[in-house]
Amino acid sequence: MKEIYHSFSDAVESINNGATLLVGGFGLCGIPENLIKALREKGVKNLTVVSNNCGIDDWGLGLLLENKQIDKILASYVGENKEFERQVIAGELEVELVPQGTLAERLRAGGAGIPAFYTPAGVGTKIAEGKETRIFEGKEYLLEKAINGDFSLVRAYQGDSFGNLVYRKTAQNFNPIIAAAGRVTIAEVEHLVNPGQLNPAFIHTPSIYVNKIIQGTQEKRIERKTLKEV
Amino acid sequence: MSKDRKAMREMIARRAEKEIQDGNYVNLGIGMPTMVANYISENKQVMLQSENGLLGIGPYPTEEELDADLINAGKETVTAINGSAYFNSAESFAMIRGGNIDIAILGAMEVAENGDLANWMIPGKMIKGMGGAMDLVHGAQRVVIIMEHVNRDGGFKILKSCKLPLTGKAVVNRIITERAVIDITANGLKLIEILDKSSFEDIQSVTEPVLLNQTK
Numbered sequence: 001m002k003e004i005y006h007s008f009s010d011a012v013e014s015i016n017n018g019a020t021l022l023v024g025g026f027g028l029c030g031i032p033e034n035l036i037k038a039l040r041e042k043g044v045k046n047l048t049v050v051s052n053n054c055g056i057d058d059w060g061l062g063l064l065l066e067n068k069q070i071d072k073i074l075a076s077y078v079g080e081n082k083e084f085e086r087q088v089i090a091g092e093l094e095v096e097l098v099p100q101g102t103l104a105e106r107l108r109a110g111g112a113g114i115p116a117f118y119t120p121a122g123v124g125t126k127i128a129e130g131k132e133t134r135i136f137e138g139k140e141y142l143l144e145k146a147i148n149g150d151f152s153l154v155r156a157y158q159g160d161s162f163g164n165l166v167y168r169k170t171a172q173n174f175n176p177i178i179a180a181a182g183r184v185t186i187a188e189v190e191h192l193v194n195p196g197q198l199n200p201a202f203i204h205t206p207s208i209y210v211n212k213i214i215q216g217t218q219e220k221r222i223e224r225k226t227l228k229e230v
Numbered sequence: 231m232s233k234d235r236k237a238m239r240e241m242i243a244r245r246a247e248k249e250i251q252d253g254n255y256v257n258l259g260i261g262m263p264t265m266v267a268n269y270i271s272e273n274k275q276v277m278l279q280s281e282n283g284l285l286g287i288g289p290y291p292t293e294e295e296l297d298a299d300l301i302n303a304g305k306e307t308v309t310a311i312n313g314s315a316y317f318n319s320a321e322s323f324a325m326i327r328g329g330n331i332d333i334a335i336l337g338a339m340e341v342a343e344n345g346d347l348a349n350w351m352i353p354g355k356m357i358k359g360m361g362g363a364m365d366l367v368h369g370a371q372r373v374v375i376i377m378e379h380v381n382r383d384g385g386f387k388i389l390k391s392c393k394l395p396l397t398g399k400a401v402v403n404r405i406i407t408e409r410a411v412i413d414i415t416a417n418g419l420k421l422i423e424i425l426d427k428s429s430f431e432d433i434q435s436v437t438e439p440v441l442l443n444q445t446k
Contacts, residue, residue: 028305076362077358077359079359088356088357097359097360099362099365100281100362101322101362102365120327121327123398125364125395125396126351169284169297170284170299170316172316172317173282173283177318177319222307224304226306228292229290
């Protein structure tokens with residue numbers, strides 16, 4: 001059995017100033033929204049955050065930005081956030097933009113014990129500056145390094161008390177690879193179930209990667225509500 | 231957006247649809263490329279990939295179908311077709327880099343005659359990030375750019391060399407604008423089709439590199 005929490009503030013209690021956090025989600029889809037809110041309340045500072053995006057002004061990781069809790073962020077796309085722009089221009093926030101596939105593979109590699117890998121993405125661009133390159137079969141590749149974190153914060157649809165996780169639809173996104181890449185993985189689940197209730201053939205994140213679990217209710221805000229034209 | 235501009239974008243999207251073959255796996259970029267999905271012929275079976283982790287994007291949802299857990303890479307709510315699959319982001323880019331996407335249709339700020347693409351960053355303006363574009367341009371079997379032929383000031387977007395920071399070097403196969411279809415080849419840019427009433431000289435005058443006239 002893993003540590004099962006009933007309060008989000010208890011679940012994030014061990015996260016201290018200066019920690020590196022890997023945070024699941026794509027846009028606002030599949031983000032561990034209650035864990036993020038608890039970090040805002042706890043007020044931990046000087047965080048390094050690795051996440052595909054950085055929320056919007058008043059939601060998701062945007063809540064931590066607004067409260068000046070983040071020193072550095074690694075992301076592939078951050079265009080949805082005015083406070084983000086202000087802090088970058090003011091020199092308050094350091095940003096490393098990473099091609100999305102490279103970000104995903106750096107996290108996957110981090111969880112899989114692979115220190116670095118070669119990829120074609122970014123060859124001949126600003127991303128390649130200062131990076132080692134190598135030619136394989138006549139084609140140039142960049143060496144990219146794995147990412148690991150002190151804590152992984154993920155959101156799953158179902159989780160059992162051993163820590164097995166199942167994600168729902170495209171709320172899966174970065175969550176499984178992030179669950180594997182952190183030293184301590186905290187899973188916010190929509191439904192906490194007993195062992196045996198999840199089909200072992202359909203587990204996305206096996207329990208071995210998960211340390212702490214908490215069930216919560218999410219708002220699941222929608223960033224771009226688009227409907228069929230009628 | 232003006233009515234004319236909307237009609238022009240629709241025309242480009244309709245022409246881009248002709249690039250998609252029956253049975254193709256296709257990735258459509260954000261913005262005008264996403265519109266191409268509206269015009270895919272019912273005679274073609276096409277699987278649309280969204281790099282956030284969906285193979286088999288369906289139409290936009292009705293109010294009843296709306297689901298916060300089901301979005302495309304532009305963060306728009308979508309549906310999934312019968313026979314679709316969900317997967318994580320590493321898997322998504324493994325299938326992209328692995329060469330399984332037949333065609334990627336993307337937007338651009340600039341394209342150079344050697345196929346260099348710039349579509350993610352304007353120095354001095356807020357940097358939003360490249361998202362998945364840098365991975366896609368190397369993974370897709372064919373990269374087709376759809377864009378307006380010139381920029382808002384009438385300046386060239388098809389250039390001898392890109393001025394803006396690159397997304398990828400020598401990655402573009404074909405450019406489709408409201409005026410022309412142009413292929414990037416080892417021998418230079420080939421004008422394949424004229425889409426309006428322009429002459430070859432008209433198209434050349436809005437295109438910086440020398441064009442080879444291959445129109446029929």
